[in-house]
Amino acid sequence: MTVLHRVESESGVADTATVTAERHSPLEHRVAEFERSAVHGPRGVRLAEEPFLTQLDLRMPPSGTALRAVSEELGLPVPAANRVSGDERQGLLWLGPDEWLLVAEEGRAGELLGVVRSAQQGEAGSAVDVSANRTTLRLSGPMAREVLEKVCSVDLHPRAFSTGHCAQTLLGRAVAVLWQVGREPEYRVLVRCSFANYLADLLLDAMAEFLPG
């Protein structure tokens, strides 16, 4: 028997079951290459993919009750502009005056969508599962900022951008969400899947300078 339209769960389609064996991330074939390109030491920098993170795009009026309820329910304060509340395991990224990206560990889209929807109580706003929309690159190492500065014009100096900061911006010719997750520095770069290979190429090319020899 088929339900022709499942209004309740229409956005949950992607996450109902996590059929991991059937799942492929855009950069899974490049793991070895990432390892080869890693540079360690004081002028080190490394790139890796962190695939399949749960991501929900939240849109709601910034002053509405829905937002407060959602924030309370998630246990994450509403972040200030260009900031992230929470941490790598569960973080709420500011994307715009009425837009946030909830990023959590893999496989939690259905659950979190439920939490958000029920907190929202039918008030204006939208919550859309975008977990498969982007993949995540992780760029870390003492030279990570140097590398990003080759492809990104946002001010990444520690005085302006540090752990817990995020920005939607251009990396080369790709739009991405940049999130500093650690002091080393360490960054997460969330990028649409179809741009992932380009961005990996771009970052590896920018990293090449630090390869010994």
Added chain:
Amino acid sequence: MAADSNTSHEPGRLWRNPEPKSSYDVVIVGAGGHGLATAYYLARNHGVTDVAVLERGWLAGGNMARNTTIIRSNYLLDPSAALYDHALRLWEELAEELDYEFHFSQCGVLNLAHTEQEVRDARRRAFANELNGVDAEWLTPEEIAEVCPILDTSPRLRYPVLGATYQPRGGVAKHDLVAWALARECDAMGVDFIQNCEVTGFTTSGDRVTGVRTSRGTIGAGGVGLAAAGRTSLLTDTLGISLPLQSHPLQAMATEILEPVHPCVVMSNHVHVYTSQAHKGELVLGAGIDAYNGYAQRGSVHVIENQLAAAVELFPIFGRAHLLRTWAGTVDVTPDASPIIGPTPYENLYVNCGWGTGGFKATPGAGWVFAHTIATGAPHPLNEPYGMERFTTGALIDEHGAAAVAH
């Protein structure tokens, strides 16, 4: 210098620098290529020589001094093909007619296609050109390589060259020399060039313009032709005429002088660059307008970076050429990328504007039809479709396909 003689000029003399008279039969605003050509054909074709060309700066110092000098007539739509090819036919005789070597070189123009849709569009244009009597050929990558060996036609490119239209009659001319050649002939026929004379407004009587207010006083006029390019709407605004013009910076650049390597003109809409080598030897490159309105005659540097990336992609050999100078003009862009040439609500005021990124090639043709419009009070058949009423009726002449990249 007295505004006395219209006898033949002294050797080397290009123009007198007369004081403005109190009035003229016709006042042209703007001594760019179009203003000069208009004055020339007013005198030559219509015997109207009591003409002043008023210029806010130095003669031909606007876009005429800044353009990448590309001349071609392979436009898609009938009115455009007719107008631009009329211009090209005039170019073919102009140097001789004016007895002035301005290095008009029909080195040929390639318009590259990089996607299947571009191929369709380009072939459509080439087919139309043929039927309009405009020379056009469709070239395969191999044939392109023969015309322009330094162009990378390999499939290696991110956007490989899939083909190109080729107009052998197209080419370049040395812009400054064209202006001087026209100016010399106008001057000899009695036209006054008044430089450093900015028009700031008009004097009117009913629906007639009686003169222009300028930084050098009011000058009476039997008729006024505006050929002020990027500043045209500033002038029409003073009369409450709203023109659909937006003035944008358009940048170009040149390298140092190099031995000849680049045999023709190459233009690419898709990767957005166009290139040629001037007769002196510098490579001249350009691309599209800066997004924002602006009169500063300078633009943003990322526009240049993008077009140089495209240039080096297409021409790997350009990598070690040096960027010597960048500059910008102020171009007036219309919604359909076609000019406005014709009458206005004021019965003796005419406009010639909206040439955007591509009016140099039209210089003699535009001057021809604009002179006709001013002299007779009615548009020439070639500029009939180019009136401003088309933005009300919807009869646009949409040349974005042919003009999307500046040229």
Added chain:
Amino acid sequence: MLLIRCPWCGDRDEVEFRYGGQADVDYPADPERLDDTAWGNYLFVRANPLGTLTERWVHTAGCRRWFSVVRDTATNEMSPDIPSRRESR
């Protein structure tokens, strides 16, 4: 490369934005009641001043919000529009 102050994300380079021309051009309340000239003006005629222009930009590579600023078209000096009448909700 203009430096544009997105009211939400802060100062960013021009490449992150798309230009939207003159600000505050309203969509006519009842287009059918406009004559062809008025409609043509709505479609095609925009201010093109030498000097200050209140203009729109959208932060395409960032928050995707439209906003207006005042810019001098002769010098490119920019100041944020005060207050933003539209483009907020």
Added chain:
Amino acid sequence: MTSSPNPHRLNASVRSGRIDRARAIDCTVDGRRVRGHPGDTLASALLACGITEVGPSIHRGRARGVFTADCTEPNALVQRLDGCPEPMLPATELEIYEGLEVRTLSGVGWLSGQRDTAGYDKKFVRSDVVVVGAGPAGLAASLVAARGGARVMLIDQHRELGGTLPDGQAHVSGHPATEWVGRAARELAENENVRILTRSVALGCYDHNYLLVAERRAEHLPVWRSSGPRQRLWHVRAGQVVLATGAHERPLVFADNDRPGVMLASAVRSYVNRYAVLPGREGVVFTTSDSAYATALDLLSCGARVPAIVDTRAEPPARLVEQVRAAGAQVYPGSVVTAATGEPGVTGVRIAGLDGNGSLTGTPVEVGCDLLAVSGGWNPAVQLFAQSGGTVRWDPVVAGFVPDSPGGRSARVVGAARGTYDLAGCLAQGFAAGAEAATVAGFRVAPPAVPQVDGDRPVGRPRPVWAVPDESRPRRECTEHFVDLQRDATVADVHAATETGMRSVQHVKRYTTVSTGVEQGKSSGVNTIGVLAETLAASSPGEVGTTTFRPPYTPVPLALFAGRTRGPLYDPVRTTPMHTRHEQAGAVFEDVGQWKRARYYPKNGEDMETAVLRECAAARTGVALQDVSTLGRIEVVGSDAPVFLDRVYTNKFSNLPVGKARYGVMCGADGMVLDDGVSLRLAEDRYLMSTTTGGAAKVLDWLEEWLQTEWPKLDVYCTSVTEQWAAVAVVGPDSRTVVGRLAPELDVSAEGFGFMRFAETVLRNGVPARVARVSFSGELAFEVNVARWYGQALWDAAMEAGRDLGITPYGTETMHVLRAEKGFVIVGQDTDGTVTPLDLGMNWAVSRSKDFIGKRSLSRPEMLRADRKHLVGLLPVDGHSLLPEGAHLVDQRAPRRPPVPMLGHVTSSYRSAALGRTFALGLVSGGRERVGEVLRAPVGGTDIEVEVTTPVFYDEEGVRRDGAAQG
């Protein structure tokens, strides 16, 4: 040892110079070996070897020599030959390295076909205070700003800090100034907020304090020793800018002033003090101001003779005169060099008096020399300041163009760049500007006291001379008085320009080509302006004004601007999650926007036509599969979503039932078709819109624009989910079977799953999916959507499910054929921005009962004309001939010779397996009224006759979409 390879190198006891004598470097110039040391430029190495002459001049082939020691060099331009050849490099700026090989040029370089393998890098940074120029003024500014805690960036084009200090003999606090430089450099280097970029030229200063800086990272190294990028282009956004760019010395214009051996006085100092090279043993100095006296003293202190110091001023400062006299030089006050003599190099000068009116007096005397050091005064380096709109004015005291009041710009100009030529003044201005800039940037700091300095202090006013009168010829005949050495332009040329009627320096520049070479007027500009001012009897050079200062400050390779944006990184290649499957299947790809889409899948060497016929046949008679993951997807959510879609689509979406899908068309405000696609109604307040592949970003922007700027009150939110989904279209009579196997839980029967419905289900492999019954081919078809990361699994599962049925992957070309057979348009192929939905015959999709964006435009007079171009079908009368896309259609009776009136053109044209013939779509004037008419398509000299038809060729009744017609 026979002879020293560096005969002109000064003994270390006389001048140590800033070179490493312990190591020798050999390079090759015009095939000759030239030996120098680390620290040498090619020019200093040449001079050390006694080579003064370089390539002859561009037009007149006159002998020329090294003229400067900096980036204003007009003569010593070389083509580098080692590595990837590079044209027109000034020898005065080229640091030597082992293996450097060059050829001297005559003003024209060349490009080689050799591939440039070097890397070019970019970097984007912000800085509170950016200081350009690391001379005393710039160093002072940087020191103070850094002490305040600001992020400081100090940029200088040379390898060492100190600006011109190492060229001279000044002292600070009683010690050589270079020691002060060393201390400053250390302090800055130790401050983590300071970034020092040497070998870096600030190319341009753009709006909003944006600077572009070209850093040479590996250019001074042999190719084999360089790793990493050869050059790096820094994009610097500065809070505050301090320009301490120094000044350029002006040449002097007199007869034969271009002879090898004529050299700027400051360059002579530079060669002596910085490079320990003595450019001549008998040096005449010709000057208009104080600074060249130091040149004379330097020469004398190295054992050279200075037979004459020729000063234009009748009363040079007595202190200077005494000093040089005491050292053994003779001063000729109120005098000029009228001519350099010698062929080709200078062997002497002719000196005459110059009276108060600027006329020559007395009988010229001849003085022998092998070096003529000239100083026509100084031009503050205002280039960067002026580029972004700063204005300059003529300062008669400085005798140069100086920055006008900053006029609201945040650039502060200090030191020689604003005409301050004494060291103490430079330091004071630098300190003050650094403090000010830091303070404005939010880092409060006060300037320190200026240390005690001596040396290099001008006291007298200069007396500029723009062109020394010729001894016998009038100006118009001064054809050997060069104002621009690089462009071979003379006083006579400037004069000729004025005789044409030209008054503007802009015209003169273009007429003579003065200042258009690689020095861009740095050495030629002001002299030309001066000559012009005199010719026009202008009150001062200020009345003439300058030409426009434009970036870049010095020439840089185009490849540097391209940076990383080359080859595979030129533009992102976007691929779908099934991409590798297409590659494995041997697909040929096409570029659609940034996407690579499979165009067709040739088997066993098929050409496109054969492959497409096969793929089409599979779709019409069996089952075929296409990756449609590139289609744009937007979730439109909110209580006003139905109202909103009614406004953006020409047809209605508010009455679409939940669970159903509808095709929609969007127009621009001008009424022209913008995009189209199918939208699903997921819930009362939720739609999933699809857009064309190329339109995805554009449509989302479009929706946001209207929502935010026109209808902010609507409760609607749009979210792009294009890449959340991967999708395949399963097409053909057998698609039901395949989808039934793929999604066993789904009732795929015609009754259970009607056209334009959609359902959610779980595929056999456990993957959740949304299946929609939509068709872009007229055939029974399903679109199966899964989360992106299951895309490849979906493809594999579908192929597996259809294997026994011969499921055939198909590409965009087949898709185009299939839809064209049904008369479905492709936006962008069958439309071009000038086509309305009515032109396409889509009246059924254009609502009369509601307003939508663009509606008003459809009633403009032009849109109502009967002869508008309509979308029609076109059938070549000969069913084998294929109309070329883009071909135009003309009336049977149309003339054969141009201009031929055209009625329209072919937008899509194919061979059809289903129709067994060729067919096409086109836009034809009054086309709907012409159905049945036969037109001609003239192509390549022949005509193809075509019949105009309605645009639906296949299954006009639409029975196949339910699979009913399955045979």
